[in-house]
Amino acid sequence: MKKLIHKSISLFMMISFLLILLNGCTISPNRIIASFFEKEDTCDIYISDYKLLEKIYQKEYKNYEFQPGEVIAEIGAANLFFSLSNMCFKDSLTFYVQDLNIRCLSEENIQKGKEHFTKLRAEGPLKGNIYVVQGDTNHSNLPKNTFDKVVLRLVYHEFKNPEQNLKDIYEILKPDGILYIGENVQKKQNKMKKCGLHRTQENLIQEIENEGFKLEKIVYKSKNENYKVFKFVKK
């Protein structure tokens, strides 16, 4: 029985991977895992296996180095997987979860998410704050000079007006604030896909640096180096 389950999981992962290739679009790996374990729709919350969550945290999320007391904006938070996962492993974080799509950010969904992640972790209820903000294409609607960290995870390629969005992000960050961008990067040249513009690493860095930031380091690379997390500070 166990073997059969493992085989089905592998098969599902392979099909998902092929679908991504065919679709040419960025689907968050979390989404795939989520839809497999807790399938309803993209706003529903996900993964019932704490060990798997821990693996994701240890691999990528811990590199954002969130510290207790920090105020963090997740722009394009979608189903809140990133913010809630981090709150599972670190207490006393404040997340402003922001998106254009308010459906995932409904009170009911947030409550469901909090309860789900609380059940998953042994230490009991999540200890931190979540504020929900709806933005529009050009404005994050997040408060200025407020954030220690802003996270754009698999979102930058979807921005319709990246220059304007980066100006906004510059203003909402504190003077010593940090901008993390997690993106799939192209090897040779920018590529327009269904879900947005996927840049080469060089072009991505150049665009961000043109708006007053400078790259400090790359804090995470996936095995095949297609996905990377860039850490920028203000110049």
Ligand SMILES: C[S@@+](CC[C@H](N)C(=O)[O-])C[C@H]1O[C@@H](n2cnc3c(N)ncnc32)[C@H](O)[C@@H]1O
């Ligand atoms: C691929 S999902 C992000 C997944 C999520 N950040 C994660 O790490 O799992 C992209 C999200 O970006 C949002 N988005 C696109 N353009 C945006 C903008 N200008 N401002 C805020 N959110 C935006 C979309 O609504 C969508 O929910």
